[in-house]
Amino acid sequence: MPDATISLLRLRSKVFRLAFACLATVAVSLCLAPAAAAQDAAANPPSILLIVTDDQRWDTLWAMPEVQRSLVEPGVSFEESFTTSSLCCPSRASILTGAYPHTTGVYRQGGRFGGFWSFDDRTTIATALADAGYRTGFFGKYLDAYQRDALKGYVPPGWDRWVAFVHAEYFDYGLTVDGDVHRHGLEPDDYSTDVLASHTEDFIRGTEGPLFALFAPAAPHAPALPAPADETGFDDLPTWTPPSFDEADRTDKPEHIRALDPLDPGRTETLERLRRNQYRSLQAVDRAVERLLDALGDTGRLDDAVVIFTSDNGLLWGEHRWLKKEVPYEEAIRVPLVVRADAIVGEGARTDRHLVANIDLAPTIAAAAGVELPGADGMSLLPLVEGRAETWRDALLIEHMRGTNPIPTYCAVRTARYLFASYETGERELYDLEADPFQLQNLTGTEPSLEGRLDTTLRGLCEPPPPGLRPQIGMLATLLGVAAVAGLAVTARWLVARSAERRRVA
Template identity: 25%
Template sequence: MSESKLYFLFLVAAFAFSCNAKEEQKQPQKPNIIFIMADDHAYQAISAYGGGLNETPNIDRIAKEGAIFTRATVTNSICAPSRAVLLTGKHSFMNGKVDNIQPFNWDQDNFPKLMQANGYTTALIGKIHLDGQPQGFDYSMVLPGQGHYYNPDFLINGEKKRIEGYVTDITTDLALDWLENGRDKEKPFVMLYHQKAPHRNWKPAPEYLTLYDDKEFTPPANFFDEETNYQGRGTAAREQEMEIDEIMRWGRDLMLEVNPNGDSTGLAGDLKRFNPEQLKAWREAFDPKNAAFLKAYGQLDEKTLSMEKKREIAIWKYNRYIKNYLRTIKSVDDGVGEVLDYLEANGLAENTIVVYTSDQGFYLGEHGWFDKRFMYEESFRTPLLVKYPKEIKPGTTIKNLVQNLDFAPTFLDYAGIEAPKEMQGESFRKLVSGESKEWRDAVYYTYYEYPAEHSVKRHNGVATDRYKLIHFYYDIDEWELYDLEKDPSEMNNVYDNPEYAEVREMMHKKFEEVREKYGDSDANDKRFLDEYMEVYNRRNGK
């Protein structure tokens, strides 16, 4: 073969290689995903939402650099079911995890499995609260059950190990270690980074034990709602057991080793988990504050207390609760900052979707309550902040009714993976990028765990941007209707108000439509009630 012909063939090959290289460069780079979920983090306790309770500068960075959702909601406001919905993109009655008691079937499809099968490296770090070995993850290091704040145990791919330190800091360190040393850096990644905090029983980190000691928090305007017997609402509001004043425990929740009557609360046993240094810091922070309270209110006869004194004690309890709750969030915010800084420092920020949310909302004294479970706003709404520089403009606000049902199909959409037909959520990718304004006009809610702690009745319901219709069932049969525009605190049930007759009819129609759309029915309610009561009665020796 002549030299000229060889040179010609070389040029052809070089040109072909160059074209192929350009084609490879044109292939879009799949985004990484970091999904940050706190436990029971109320939107009211994120400063980007304007509640004024605390400052969360690092979580706020996600909103400033991306989007904040003002009507994000959950399908079932309780820990394990919410997480099952996140993973599967299906309502509780479809994925089978309707309460904290029933087992979760890991064999069903979830979005990490699908992303793993399509070239992603995946990790789950922190709290998942679902029994069984997690599926869909190359690496999992999770808390068993609720986990402990101090010196927690972790399950490392199923093997238990105790780690010295504070759980929020440890979870963040594990996440950063996986990002730096554990992931396959040749692949895009998905990391579920889940904090235990601020779940009950709100033990702050050593460095934040005295944070807010110089501040007195004013309870919400409806904090003493119980004094009116929840006038304007129904049986469910009156019979719940989540009042800060009545239900919170002196030891577990309020951090007193001795109650006002002088009896031991059992907290000392809980503190045995602390090492000497941790215990010393704890006692230096809490012993003087506890002594001051007992000096002022110890040995008081609750039966003869004046209304003024009862209110004083209730407000003290509220402050003890809210300060510890916010102290635990300070550590969560610190961790978010560390992860965001890592992405910036390693050139990953531009191509990484960062989500911050909670598994549900939480009561911070509204109606005098703590906890969640209800379809009322503080429990039903959840914080949601998302940033992705390639597609989301800084400072975006989304007012549409997005749910935790939508996470799975959204992440699959970003990754270029078709969502299975059985997934019931919708991708909000085009909504948050501004490409489309089309979205659902109503969301559906279910709650099943009754009878149980906090005594929140079984209920389901539908919500639009303005109205909410709730049906409480099983041992009662009551409907509640709220006009969120006129009554954002849901103080006045207008179901029987003649002025709302047309709205009531419209909402009942909407209720039936969404039940049919998602495949729910009275038969589902009965099935899950029977299954729950069988376990409940067995556990209670009945």
């Protein structure tokens, strides 16, 4: 992206963040991190392992015994962890940068405002760590629409070892290994989670000095093919029937939910098969966690390491008759998050209920390593991991831009108790999650004072709004929107130049 456009986007984001009161919370939190901790990180940088699964719901960790034993029991489990966009590509862009979609410019899987081509890969947690002397390795699923550049041998900056899917699958797939494409077939040894785990383990065992490894398997994304050894597990899994399943009374829901057909027996059986296979596919991930932590232990890194386990987003299993993600419901936006850092946490499991998000991961890694991460919107989780945070945010932004699914563009705010969403259609949703955890009763129009407060909070966070969402956001946002339109021509010229640059790399 050209410097002028990047500067404009960053200026817009900074103006509104400075204008909004939550920045004071960020400033206080940052002040809590003593200079001595940063000096210790610089002198003795910890190795860092980030594990990002694909479409894993927050309520599935019970089925991963190794994660329970080696991460949950000695670590901190974040019970209120969310993705700022319940879609793979924008979420992964936020994980890599610590920035909201309105900062990264990645709202969708591909096309305009989405995918690999919309992502500025010059400033990420990988580049920050590489500049500080870390050896960095990526293993697994990157960003959607990366396939074409993968075939041309393009490796994003900041990565010393690069093993990425050409297209994420369980069998019959390609991996680009430092720019060279390697094909894998249908044999048991080709199972992608195991192959990626081997590459990651080799990287850990073969690296001297501090390292950063990002392990991103395809599991448990549909079709959720399990490893051959796991094909028969979870046969006795109870049928999924929460109160919101196949919700009959959707008269208070937006039109895109009201229009959904009932879940007939055929679709229900397909869903149950997917659920079983998702749990089955996670067993190979569970074994991979054991392998990678053993590698950290065998190389003398585990005592000082920071290990983070999370997912890019969740998934609905028929709640409100929806079978995908992208909606602002808990099943889509809530994700598992566990942090193990023995040198910080000490002994024994701990649960944290602060509002945290995927935008906090890169700042956490940067703080642990003692490096700067420009342009991040998130906050380091280290004060929470250490149990010393005196203040924290009280609201999170969720963003979505209409794509191939019929979910309208929206911005939503999640607080400790409420979820409030505002759609481009003018529709709204408001749920009291303490009284109504399954989001069955839309309170829009019944609590005007509460709705007004949440709307004010949302407008402060959702700046600039996703393209297509035009709430009454004030003159400054309007002027900045005009400036953004004026920058489209510059962006187009940059896309042409970037394409030429990548052709030269290939």
